[in-house]
Amino acid sequence: MEYSNLRRQIIFMKKNLFDQGYLDEQFNQLEELQDESSPNFVEEVAALFFKDSSRLLTNIEQAIDKYPQDFYRLDSLVQQLKGSGSSIGALRMKNECSVFKANCNDRNLEGCRRSLQKMKREHATLKQKLESYFQLLRQVGPRDYAVSSRK
Amino acid sequence: MAVAIEAPFHVLAVDDSLPDRKLIERLLKTSSFQGLAFVCVVTTVDSGSKALEFLGLHDHEDSPISAQSDQQEVAVNLIITDYCMPGMTGYDLLKKIKESSYLRDIPVVIMSSDNIPSRINRCLEEGADEFFLKPVRLSDMSKLKPHILKSRCKEHYQQEQHLQSNSESNNSSNPTSENSSSSTSSNSHKRKAVDEEILPHTIRPRHS
Numbered sequence: 001m002e003y004s005n006l007r008r009q010i011i012f013m014k015k016n017l018f019d020q021g022y023l024d025e026q027f028n029q030l031e032e033l034q035d036e037s038s039p040n041f042v043e044e045v046a047a048l049f050f051k052d053s054s055r056l057l058t059n060i061e062q063a064i065d066k067y068p069q070d071f072y073r074l075d076s077l078v079q080q081l082k083g084s085g086s087s088i089g090a091l092r093m094k095n096e097c098s099v100f101k102a103n104c105n106d107r108n109l110e111g112c113r114r115s116l117q118k119m120k121r122e123h124a125t126l127k128q129k130l131e132s133y134f135q136l137l138r139q140v141g142p143r144d145y146a147v148s149s150r151k
Numbered sequence: 152m153a154v155a156i157e158a159p160f161h162v163l164a165v166d167d168s169l170p171d172r173k174l175i176e177r178l179l180k181t182s183s184f185q186g187l188a189f190v191c192v193v194t195t196v197d198s199g200s201k202a203l204e205f206l207g208l209h210d211h212e213d214s215p216i217s218a219q220s221d222q223q224e225v226a227v228n229l230i231i232t233d234y235c236m237p238g239m240t241g242y243d244l245l246k247k248i249k250e251s252s253y254l255r256d257i258p259v260v261i262m263s264s265d266n267i268p269s270r271i272n273r274c275l276e277e278g279a280d281e282f283f284l285k286p287v288r289l290s291d292m293s294k295l296k297p298h299i300l301k302s303r304c305k306e307h308y309q310q311e312q313h314l315q316s317n318s319e320s321n322n323s324s325n326p327t328s329e330n331s332s333s334s335t336s337s338n339s340h341k342r343k344a345v346d347e348e349i350l351p352h353t354i355r356p357r358h359s
Contacts (some may be wrong), residue, residue, distance in 0.1 A: 026286045033177050033289065041177060049170040079235065082167045083264045087286045 003140070010136050022126055029087030041136045049088045050127050056081045057072065057120060065110055074112065075104040081119075093122050154166055158226070158306070159190040160299060165202045165232035165244065166262070172197070175231060175262075175287060183290030194227075199239030199247075202232065208251055227257055228302050229295065231283075234263035234270065242274060249278040256305075259300040 017023045027042075034041040056077055063074045082097035096119050103148030164175045179193050196202050206227060230248065234241040241261050248254045261274045264285040271282045272308040280298055283291050 026288070029288045030174070033174075033181050035181075038177060038181075045170050045173050046175055052169045063331070076237075077266075080168065083235070083285060084170045086264060087171050087174055087287075094227075137305070 006136060010133070010140060011134050013129075014134065017129060018029055021091050021095075022129060024089045024094075026086065026089040028149060031086060043137075045088055046130055046134070048121075049084055049090070053123060054083055056084075057116075060116055060119075064109070064116060068105075069109060069112075071104045072105050072113075078104060090126055093119065093126060096122055097098050099150055116149075159192040160313050161192045161194065161226055162229045162230050162231060163194045163227045164204060165207060165230065165236070165241070167233065169197075169209065171233065171285075176294055178287060178289060182289060182295075183323060187200070190304075194225075194277055199232070199236060199241070201246035202230070202244055203239075203247060204286045206248070206254055208247065208254060210288070217265075228306075229258050229260070229298060230261040233285075234274070235265075242270075242277065244278050245274060245279055254315075258302065260295070260298075315332050 017027075020021060028045060030042045030045055030115060060074065060077045060081070061068060078097050078100045080099070082094055085093040099113035100112065100119065105114050162179050164172060164179070165284065166172045166175060176195055178195045179191055186188075196205055205225065207225075232241040232244055239247075241263075245259050245261065248257065248259055255278070256281040259278065259285060260281040261279045262283045262285050263270065266284055274282055281294050283294075
């Protein structure tokens with residue numbers, strides 16, 4: 001059956017996202033909050049996160065390129081990114097933020113540049129993976145997904 | 152006898168992060184304390200200064216725009232705020248609220264992604280009622296229940312007093328003050344009835 005195939009794909013995709021460390025338990029928390037009264041909640045929060053984090057990444061890049069660098073401000077921006085990342089369960093991004101913060105603390109400019117590049121890659125990857133995931137979910141339909149997520 | 156109208160429970164959520172505002176709003180509306188007989192209304196703002204504005208307080212004053220607190224246009228029953236915010240931090244906001252004679256009784260909850268004991272203690276000492284570690288989850292919402300119940304009991308008590316003073320002023324030709332001096336024994340009787348009405352609701356958690 002086409003439908004059960006889709007459901008299997010969804011479960012497999014989600015398992016991969018968790019196994020590979022892209023997402024953590026907080027993402028499950030978001031899915032628990034989704035129901036008939038707010039059927040697209042997870043996708044909506046994710047969209048807000050990507051909008052917010054794109055803005056922060058731009059600001060971080062500007063802060064790094066500006067001379068002299070304000071490591072205090074840089075740390076504050078990364079902290080904001082870490083916070084919203086953890087709220088949606090973006091584990092890899094959250095962990096990279098911790099590394100980034102350590103670089104800020106050490107005033108390690110090269111380290112900060114490396115962290116920023118890594119962060120941008122993680123951001124793009126997560127966005128793409130979640131987009132695929134949500135696309136599959138849309139094909140299955142909200143009601144049916146609610147059933148399968150309780151497994 | 153007049154029936155007290157159940158006003159919605161109004162929460163003001165303060166957070167500079169857009170996804171976090173959406174999350175806290177959803178958590179508040181979805182949580183199991185919805186088993187209590189009222190609607191939860193959530194207002195979100197993105198800064199401490201906007202929160203103060205909403206509460207009717209200017210940065211440099213401790214009195215509201217309108218002189219009497221019972222003429223406040225918007226009643227807020229609970230404030231939940233992020234700690235780390237640009238400009239006014241959640242701690243600064245907490246201080247301003249507790250310094251204000253008419254806002255200080257509103258329970259305040261602080262949220263932070265950092266687990267720093269000295270920070271937590273500082274907030275609790277300043278009068279915060281709860282401290283939530285981010286990311287906030289559904290299970291955290293049950294910690295708000297005692298504050299909600301306490302706030303509702305107080306409201307019912309004040310409402311009963313108000314209704315009683317209204318009916319008394321209707322019956323007599325002499326003007327009575329807003330907070331009428333009715334006999335204390337009848338008030339405590341009324342309060343007891345109100346407590347019994349609210350507390351026995353069995354709250355079954357929606358999510359385990």
